[in-house]
Amino acid sequence: MRMLYLYSKMPDDIFAMVNALEALERVDISARNGTYRHVYQSILNYLEQLCEHHIVTDLIDIDPDRSQTIRYCKYCRRTFD
Numbered sequence: 001m002r003m004l005y006l007y008s009k010m011p012d013d014i015f016a017m018v019n020a021l022e023a024l025e026r027v028d029i030s031a032r033n034g035t036y037r038h039v040y041q042s043i044l045n046y047l048e049q050l051c052e053h054h055i056v057t058d059l060i061d062i063d064p065d066r067s068q069t070i071r072y073c074k075y076c077r078r079t080f081d
């Protein structure tokens with residue numbers, strides 16, 4: 001349900017690019033040729049240039065005793081330092 005809320009506010013083009021990226025990431029590594037990498041990088045560039053990042057801060061567990069703060073865009077999933 002939470003994801004539906006997030007996606008409902010995402011622009012159509014960004015939604016399509018993120019879905020395309022997820023589909024490409026399911027392709028076996030042995031099938032990733034030069035053209036594949038070109039398309040993949042083009043989508044990354046598109047998101048880099050046109051996503052109006054909505055950065056959220058979250059806490060992830062590294063191990064049972066430690067956690068780490070991460071910042072990421074809730075639309076394109078890019079992480080930030």
Ligand SMILES: [Zn+2]
Binds near residue numbers: 047051052074076078
């Ligand atoms: Zn973004």
